[in-house]
Amino acid sequence: MPLILKTTRFIEAQLDTFLDIVSDSAMTFQLAMDDYLQGRLEQFEERLTQMRDNEHRADDLRVSIERFLYERTLIPENRGDVLAILENTDEVIDNMKDSLTQFSIEMPEIPSELNDLWMQTTKASVAAVEQLVYAVRSFFRDLAAVNNYIHKVYFFEHEADNIGEKLRRLIFSMDIELSHKSQLRFFAIHIEKISDYAQAVCDRLSIYTIKRQL
């Protein structure tokens, strides 16, 4: 039986690796943000390189999984759903990478009073992505647990929105140039968006879960 299941197990391993990369990317994003706020710019750039590498690997894996599923006509009923999940989750990595790239290009000056709220928003968005990874893993292995994780994603997305709003209010209450305020708002919203993407994947995932239930 293990021999016959070889292809199946191989794709399972690829899916797990893909989700590992998403999880790694989320943590890398948080560490990169911390590096940036603490002024460790060289380390920040290393994290960005790592993030780019993750994005490439995730893209390659996604394409490879897609090809396998179609060529071997595996999971015909759920194939489209699985591919949509992978593509949307991949967008979450893209979004995190874009955010870091934008930091690297613009090098916005973040006043130290914002550090705490900035990191809180980052952590809430990263937590949403981590819960999303759990939810997707459960979709494949433990259907009953999916909703539990989806609920947590919604919770952290809401949290990211709340803290993000506080952050933007604080930015606009500060005595700095309007152009600076506008630039910081752009970055704050970018971080909040990461949890929005995670939520969008979960919206689809909850429907796919209903479809998968017998």
Place this chain on the structure above:
Amino acid sequence: MIFVYLLSGLFLGWSLGANDTGNIFGAAVETRMLKFKSAALIAAIFIALGAILEGSGPSGTLGKLGSVDALGGAFTVALAAAATITVIVRTGIPVSTSQTIVGAIIGWNYFSHRLTDFRSLLTIASSWVSAFLLAGLIAAGLYYIFRDRVNRSKVHLLEQDFYTRLGLIVIGAFGAYSLGANNIANVVGVFVPVTPFKDLNIGGLFVLSGVMQLYILGTLSIIIGIYTYSHKVMRTVGKDLFQLSPLTALIALLSEAIVLFMFSSRGLYNLLHSLHLPTIPLVPVSSSQVIVGAIVGIGLAKGGKNIRYNILGKISIAWVAAPVIAFFFSFVALFIIQNVFEQTVNMEMSYVFDRVTITEIERQGYDTKHFSMVNGRSFENEITLFNELKEQSSFNHEELLDIIRVTEVHTMIVDTEILQKKGMTGRFSAEQWKALDELDGRKYRHKWQLAEDLANFPCWQISVDKTNPIEKNRNHDINANLDTLYRSFYLPKKPK
């Protein structure tokens, strides 16, 4: 001429391939778990294996078809059944092939003025309901069990997909094997005694007998049916009636296998009886009705909203219509074949009331005082005899049939070589063969005379204890073997 006759058998094979394979693989193909080409290939391989390895055994339907005593009649009956199946399959509706054949045979009975066993009609009608309901119940039960298990199991989606696919292939292959084993006899069974093919020596390695060549030809006709025409039935079963998912397709197929097994396994019957558990009656059921019942059962268990009741209605009408259409096709075709093409469609039968038969009727415990009007007379028509006896006596339907069976003239000569040539060696036990060898060369005028002589050997004795299911089973086997002997040793008197 035999080749022309054979064509109708092959036509029947073709229609069987188109209809019955759709029942087995429709759900798997329409849920895209199996490509049509793969399903057709698996079906072709396993139908061929079933037909060639186990196909020499008779099917219940062949027994009935065997009662059609002239090759021209068998040709026409098969043609009528095949035409009916084709007409219905064209609309994509799965139909019971056995019931259609029975409908065509009843057409022959009416045309040939033979009595029809109304019990088989009752069986057909009751199986329309019972097989359908039972399959639905089992499928719904399995659905709840699977739902509970699958929703709680921690098997990866891809592995679940793998096991579902494997299940669909294994159960489908098993279904195809049974289809081949049970139905090849319907397709070419009647041509076995007159096979036009000579034994073929393949490179000095083995000899391909004429009968085997006939079976291979029949199998090919079924396979062509699969490749050319089974797609429509597959679509109805797997998609049109109710949109199945791969797992529900597996449940439907599993329910079909369970119901067909429950109603046909004598082993299960004996096991239940030996454990003092209630037994399941051995009734022939149709795979078409079972698979449709299973799908409807799953649909209802899922809330019943997505079942297309208009398609279900069409299927139900087609089930009732199929035997009726086959009856009319058969009757009209027999008339044309006999009167336009001047072919023999039935043998002339005769029933005599002489000293020998009257003594036997008395021995069986019937009062012969009412037979003064028929005594010494001979009848050519079973229905006329039945009506005359009914008027003159107070015997019931069953008793009258018993009496008619005693008076039927059925000349036979015991010839074990015929059985060997027909490849029936495996059907009889060593003791039964020994008994037949001892009677080799003897002539008989009535079926019961041969049965009486054979009953001197314990292995051919019918048990009087009809309440014991094990004995009932044994009696059933002996009667089936006796029927084979009556057909094989028959010396036709004169064609009509």
